[in-house]
Amino acid sequence: MINITSESVVEVDNLSLEFLSSAGNLMALKGVSLNIKKGEIVGIVGESGSGKSVTAMNLLQLLPKTKINIPTGSISVLKRNVAEMTEEQLQVLRGAEIAMIFQEPMTALNPVLRVKDQINDILLRHKKISQNEAEEVSIGLLRDMKISDPQRVYESFPHELSGGMRQRVMIAMAFSCSPKLIVADEPTTALDVTVQAQILSLLKERAKKTETSVLLITHDLAVVAQLCDRVYVMYKGEFVEEGETRQVIGSASHPYTKALLNSLPEGKKPKSRLATIEDSLSNNSEELKINNKIISSTNKHKTILEIINGSIEYPKDYNVFGSPISFHKAVDQVTLTLEEGKTFALVGESGCGKTSLANSIVGLNQLSSGEIRYKGRNIKEQTPEVRREIQIVFQDPQSSLDPRWPVWKIMTEPLTVKQNPTSKELRIKASELCEMVGLESQFIDRLPHEFSGGQRQRIAIGRALSVRPKLLVLDEPTSALDVSVQAQILNLLLDLQDEFNLSYFFISHDVAVVKHISDMVAVMYQSKVVEMGEAIEVLTAPKHEYTKTLMSSVPTLDTE
Amino acid sequence: MSSSSEVNSNKIDKRLNNASLIGPFIPFIQQFTRLLVLLFMVTTLLFFMLRLAGDPALVLAGNDASPEQLAAIRAQYGLDKPLVIQYFNYMMNLVQGDFGKSLASGEPAMGKVLTMLPATLLIAGLAMLISIIIAIPLGAWLGFKPERPDRRAVSGIIFIFQGVPGFVTALIFIQVFAVNLRLLPSLGMEWGTIEYINFFADFSIPIPIPSKTWILPSCSLAWFLMPSLTRVVAANTSEAMREDYIRTARAGGASGKSVLWRHALPNALLGAAALIGTQFAFLMGGAVITETIFAWPGIGWLLIESTQTLDFPVVQALAFCIAILVFIVNAITELSFQFLDPRLRSKGN
Numbered sequence: 001m002i003n004i005t006s007e008s009v010v011e012v013d014n015l016s017l018e019f020l021s022s023a024g025n026l027m028a029l030k031g032v033s034l035n036i037k038k039g040e041i042v043g044i045v046g047e048s049g050s051g052k053s054v055t056a057m058n059l060l061q062l063l064p065k066t067k068i069n070i071p072t073g074s075i076s077v078l079k080r081n082v083a084e085m086t087e088e089q090l091q092v093l094r095g096a097e098i099a100m101i102f103q104e105p106m107t108a109l110n111p112v113l114r115v116k117d118q119i120n121d122i123l124l125r126h127k128k129i130s131q132n133e134a135e136e137v138s139i140g141l142l143r144d145m146k147i148s149d150p151q152r153v154y155e156s157f158p159h160e161l162s163g164g165m166r167q168r169v170m171i172a173m174a175f176s177c178s179p180k181l182i183v184a185d186e187p188t189t190a191l192d193v194t195v196q197a198q199i200l201s202l203l204k205e206r207a208k209k210t211e212t213s214v215l216l217i218t219h220d221l222a223v224v225a226q227l228c229d230r231v232y233v234m235y236k237g238e239f240v241e242e243g244e245t246r247q248v249i250g251s252a253s254h255p256y257t258k259a260l261l262n263s264l265p266e267g268k269k270p271k272s273r274l275a276t277i278e279d280s281l282s283n284n285s286e287e288l289k290i291n292n293k294i295i296s297s298t299n300k301h302k303t304i305l306e307i308i309n310g311s312i313e314y315p316k317d318y319n320v321f322g323s324p325i326s327f328h329k330a331v332d333q334v335t336l337t338l339e340e341g342k343t344f345a346l347v348g349e350s351g352c353g354k355t356s357l358a359n360s361i362v363g364l365n366q367l368s369s370g371e372i373r374y375k376g377r378n379i380k381e382q383t384p385e386v387r388r389e390i391q392i393v394f395q396d397p398q399s400s401l402d403p404r405w406p407v408w409k410i411m412t413e414p415l416t417v418k419q420n421p422t423s424k425e426l427r428i429k430a431s432e433l434c435e436m437v438g439l440e441s442q443f444i445d446r447l448p449h450e451f452s453g454g455q456r457q458r459i460a461i462g463r464a465l466s467v468r469p470k471l472l473v474l475d476e477p478t479s480a481l482d483v484s485v486q487a488q489i490l491n492l493l494l495d496l497q498d499e500f501n502l503s504y505f506f507i508s509h510d511v512a513v514v515k516h517i518s519d520m521v522a523v524m525y526q527s528k529v530v531e532m533g534e535a536i537e538v539l540t541a542p543k544h545e546y547t548k549t550l551m552s553s554v555p556t557l558d559t560e
Numbered sequence: 561m562s563s564s565s566e567v568n569s570n571k572i573d574k575r576l577n578n579a580s581l582i583g584p585f586i587p588f589i590q591q592f593t594r595l596l597v598l599l600f601m602v603t604t605l606l607f608f609m610l611r612l613a614g615d616p617a618l619v620l621a622g623n624d625a626s627p628e629q630l631a632a633i634r635a636q637y638g639l640d641k642p643l644v645i646q647y648f649n650y651m652m653n654l655v656q657g658d659f660g661k662s663l664a665s666g667e668p669a670m671g672k673v674l675t676m677l678p679a680t681l682l683i684a685g686l687a688m689l690i691s692i693i694i695a696i697p698l699g700a701w702l703g704f705k706p707e708r709p710d711r712r713a714v715s716g717i718i719f720i721f722q723g724v725p726g727f728v729t730a731l732i733f734i735q736v737f738a739v740n741l742r743l744l745p746s747l748g749m750e751w752g753t754i755e756y757i758n759f760f761a762d763f764s765i766p767i768p769i770p771s772k773t774w775i776l777p778s779c780s781l782a783w784f785l786m787p788s789l790t791r792v793v794a795a796n797t798s799e800a801m802r803e804d805y806i807r808t809a810r811a812g813g814a815s816g817k818s819v820l821w822r823h824a825l826p827n828a829l830l831g832a833a834a835l836i837g838t839q840f841a842f843l844m845g846g847a848v849i850t851e852t853i854f855a856w857p858g859i860g861w862l863l864i865e866s867t868q869t870l871d872f873p874v875v876q877a878l879a880f881c882i883a884i885l886v887f888i889v890n891a892i893t894e895l896s897f898q899f900l901d902p903r904l905r906s907k908g909n
Contacts, residue, residue, distance in 0.1 A: 060811055088815075090813075091814070091815055092813065093813070094812060095812035095813035095814075096813060099811065099812070100808075100811035102804060102807065102808055102811075104804055107803060107804040107805065108805055108807070108808045109805055109808065110805040110808070110823050111805070111827065111901070111902070111903060112826045112827055112900070112901060112902060113823075113826075114902075121812065121818075122812045122813065125812070125814070126813060157902040159903045170808075173808075173812065319586070
């Protein structure tokens with residue numbers, strides 16, 4: 001740790017903030033005090049809706065002023081009272097002294113402007129330099145971001161770059177005017193683990209070198225552990241705990257922090273029940289113990305699904321008549337076997353072909369060569385009734401449920417494919433399904449948007465269960481959820497597997513989750529399966545180069 | 561090119577080589593093929609539909625013509641032959657560039673259309689230009705902060721304008737500017753004059769001077785196009801203002817002006833370009849009502865006249881022309897998407 005002078009960059013004192021709306025005001029921050037010193041990396045960790053992004057945006061005064069009210073407190077950034085500055089004064093400050101890095105590199109860069117225009121804009125706005133000098137500085141910055149061909153990236157449009165590359169551009173933009181403070185709002189959440197590790201070390205290195213203070217907003221305690229000197233834990237608009245990162249993670253004192261740590265799958269016994277926030281906060285430790293038996297997996301080795309030399313190709317270029325002339329191989333000669341009642345996990349980064357493979361199992365796309373055998377027969381030769389035993393749950397419960405359908409209709413739609421049950425029968429069935437997935441059955445008339453993310457994922461699971469499936473394909477079912485909600489869903493999946501002897505084909509990029517839930521694991525890299533075997537074995541003693549990189553990239557709670 | 565669907569790497573290489581030779585022209589060849597198919601379908605469909613509409617011989621000869629006169633006329637124009645033969649003859653002539661003669665005047669049908677076409681292109685182009693010049697800045701201003709009371713008021717007025725039919729505006733314009741104020745002519749069309757302005761002894765520059773007759777028709781047509789375009793620009797701008805990259809720009813210290821003109825508007829224009837294309841393609845069919853009210857000698861007016869007299873060759877020639885124009889406008893619109901959106905530029909398809 002470098003010597004931190006006592007000079008304060010950010011001082012927020014007893015800040016409260018409410019959002020004004022006609023439906024009633026919402027208190028987003030309740031008396032928050034925050035302090036960041038020069039050269040310090042400080043984290044705010046919390047779940048979605050806890051108020052962490054609001055805190056960050058407020059430092060730059062980026063919230064719409066007509067829609068907020070600040071009853072108490074003061075914000076001082078670089079010894080200036082930003083709350084009382086005019087928009088023009090703030091524009092001089094933003095980008096030059098305080099910069100921000102945003103979460104979604106896909107949408108946070110302007111799609112119609114080249115990288116060079118976006119970086120040069122900031123430089124030319126705040127520094128008295130010529131166009132040519134700006135170009136030189138920009139390319140130098142991109143090189144500092146360890147981009148191997150800065151000239152090409154400089155000339156590119158955002159869509160021509162990968163997510164990691166875009167985030168490097170974003171960081172280059174943030175550092176361009178050598179600001180005193182950088183606010184990074186979930187800077188790596190949308191990235192693959194291996195890329196995340198690179199971006200985090202880049203950010204840390206650069207910040208320490210230039211003595212720039214960083215405020216890191218994240219939901220991921222492991223990221224905080226890797227990066228931050230100090231951390232604030234936020235819950236419902238309040239900081240419930242703060243301190244040195246090692247101290248907070250090593251010996252958390254507030255029940256919420258403990259709960260948050262407990263809900264992480266990392267370091268827990270595989271297939272054990274994870275503690276949820278509700279469990280921990282209501283102190284149901286006794287009940288927890290009872291539940292914490294290891295769920296026994298049945299030891300019958302019966303094969304339920306096989307993929308033999310499966311390949312999937314997508315057309316890339318077309319000739320004059322519109323027939324494809326070249327192909328992109330999304331899945332390349334994949335062979336794997338799923339056993340009944342077990343969880344088979346497929347790990348890999350985005351674009352490696354996991355979802356293509358999952359979709360081909362449920363028939364959403366077709367293999368271009370190879371075959372899928374279900375219960376020993378080619379899946380194409382099975383009757384629709386048998387094929388219906390395979391169901392899928394998608395990643396984003398926000399967009400995979402029809403927003404205009406009530407829950408009972410969503411959950412029971414698969415039942416109406418062949419038969420015509422009355423809506424009364426369907427509603428009874430829906431109530432049963434709700435009970436099965438832990439939803440209250442009186443909510444079956446509500447629409448999806450009236451539920452939280454975790455509840456929506458329960459609806460999606462209930463929908464898949466409606467036809468009594470044997471095999472569930474789970475495509476990143478917990479990636480869009482908060483860790484504590486993730487814990488609930490993982491618990492639910494384990495319970496359901498135990499009760500109905502379900503087999504899971506579980507797709508994830510999150511190694512900790514996979515380690516927790518799966519029996520077998522296949523690692524996919526660039527369309528191929530590079531390593532396969534017992535989960536514990538593959539993930540603790542990886543053999544393939546890529547698996548090793550993957551495992552070393554996963555941020556851990558270990559602060560050393 | 562072989563039609564086999566099997567894919568082996570050898571074949572792919574061969575096809576790729578093929579493709580790279582004609583590669584750059586593929587989009588043009590594709591477009592041209594599409595145009596030919598379109599023209600064939602338009603002419604064929606129209607040929608048979610027009611024959612269903614009525615008997616041109618009756619129109620030519622008049623209602624009190626004797627059966628002998630009718631038969632003579634039918635023989636003269638080849639209308640006595642079976643429909644399929646007529647169609648075949650027509651298509652053969654068409655391929656040779658012969659659209660037949662107008663039944664009403666005996667002039668070549670296509671020639672008649674082509675003399676009327678420039679007037680329509682002129683009024684369509686002018687109206688579109690006026691509409692764009694007003695709608696884009698106005699829409700950007702409205703969409704920048706749509707919740708402000710002044711913008712709400714203006715939006716309301718534009719909403720009302722959108723509901724006013726084109727002919728009402730045209731008639732009000734005539735009443736105000738031609739009848740009451742006597743500022744502008746309301747009927748007919750003149751081509752502008754070209755004046756030569758001398759700079760040096762023997763060096764002069766031609767300056768086109770537009771005619772006053774252009775003003776009322778193009779303005780009333782623009783008045784009709786503008787509200788919807790303004791509203792689309794406004795909606796797209798306010799949507800772009802909510803995007804993440806606007807927040808990024810603001811966090812980098814961009815001023816309100818820069819946020820709107822440099823970051824939000826270029827993204828908002830994508831939607832506007834689609835509407836401009838549709839509107840312009842629509843105008844290619846001739847602004848029938850506007851041309852009629854202002855006695856503007858364009859193809860919209862010709863379309864009405866030739867349909868009323870069942871002047872088949874002229875209607876056919878018109879449809880042919882309009883199909884080509886609409887096709888060109890659509891192709892330009894598609895090209896403009898690629899110009900406006902780099903994401904569409906990098907991939908040919």
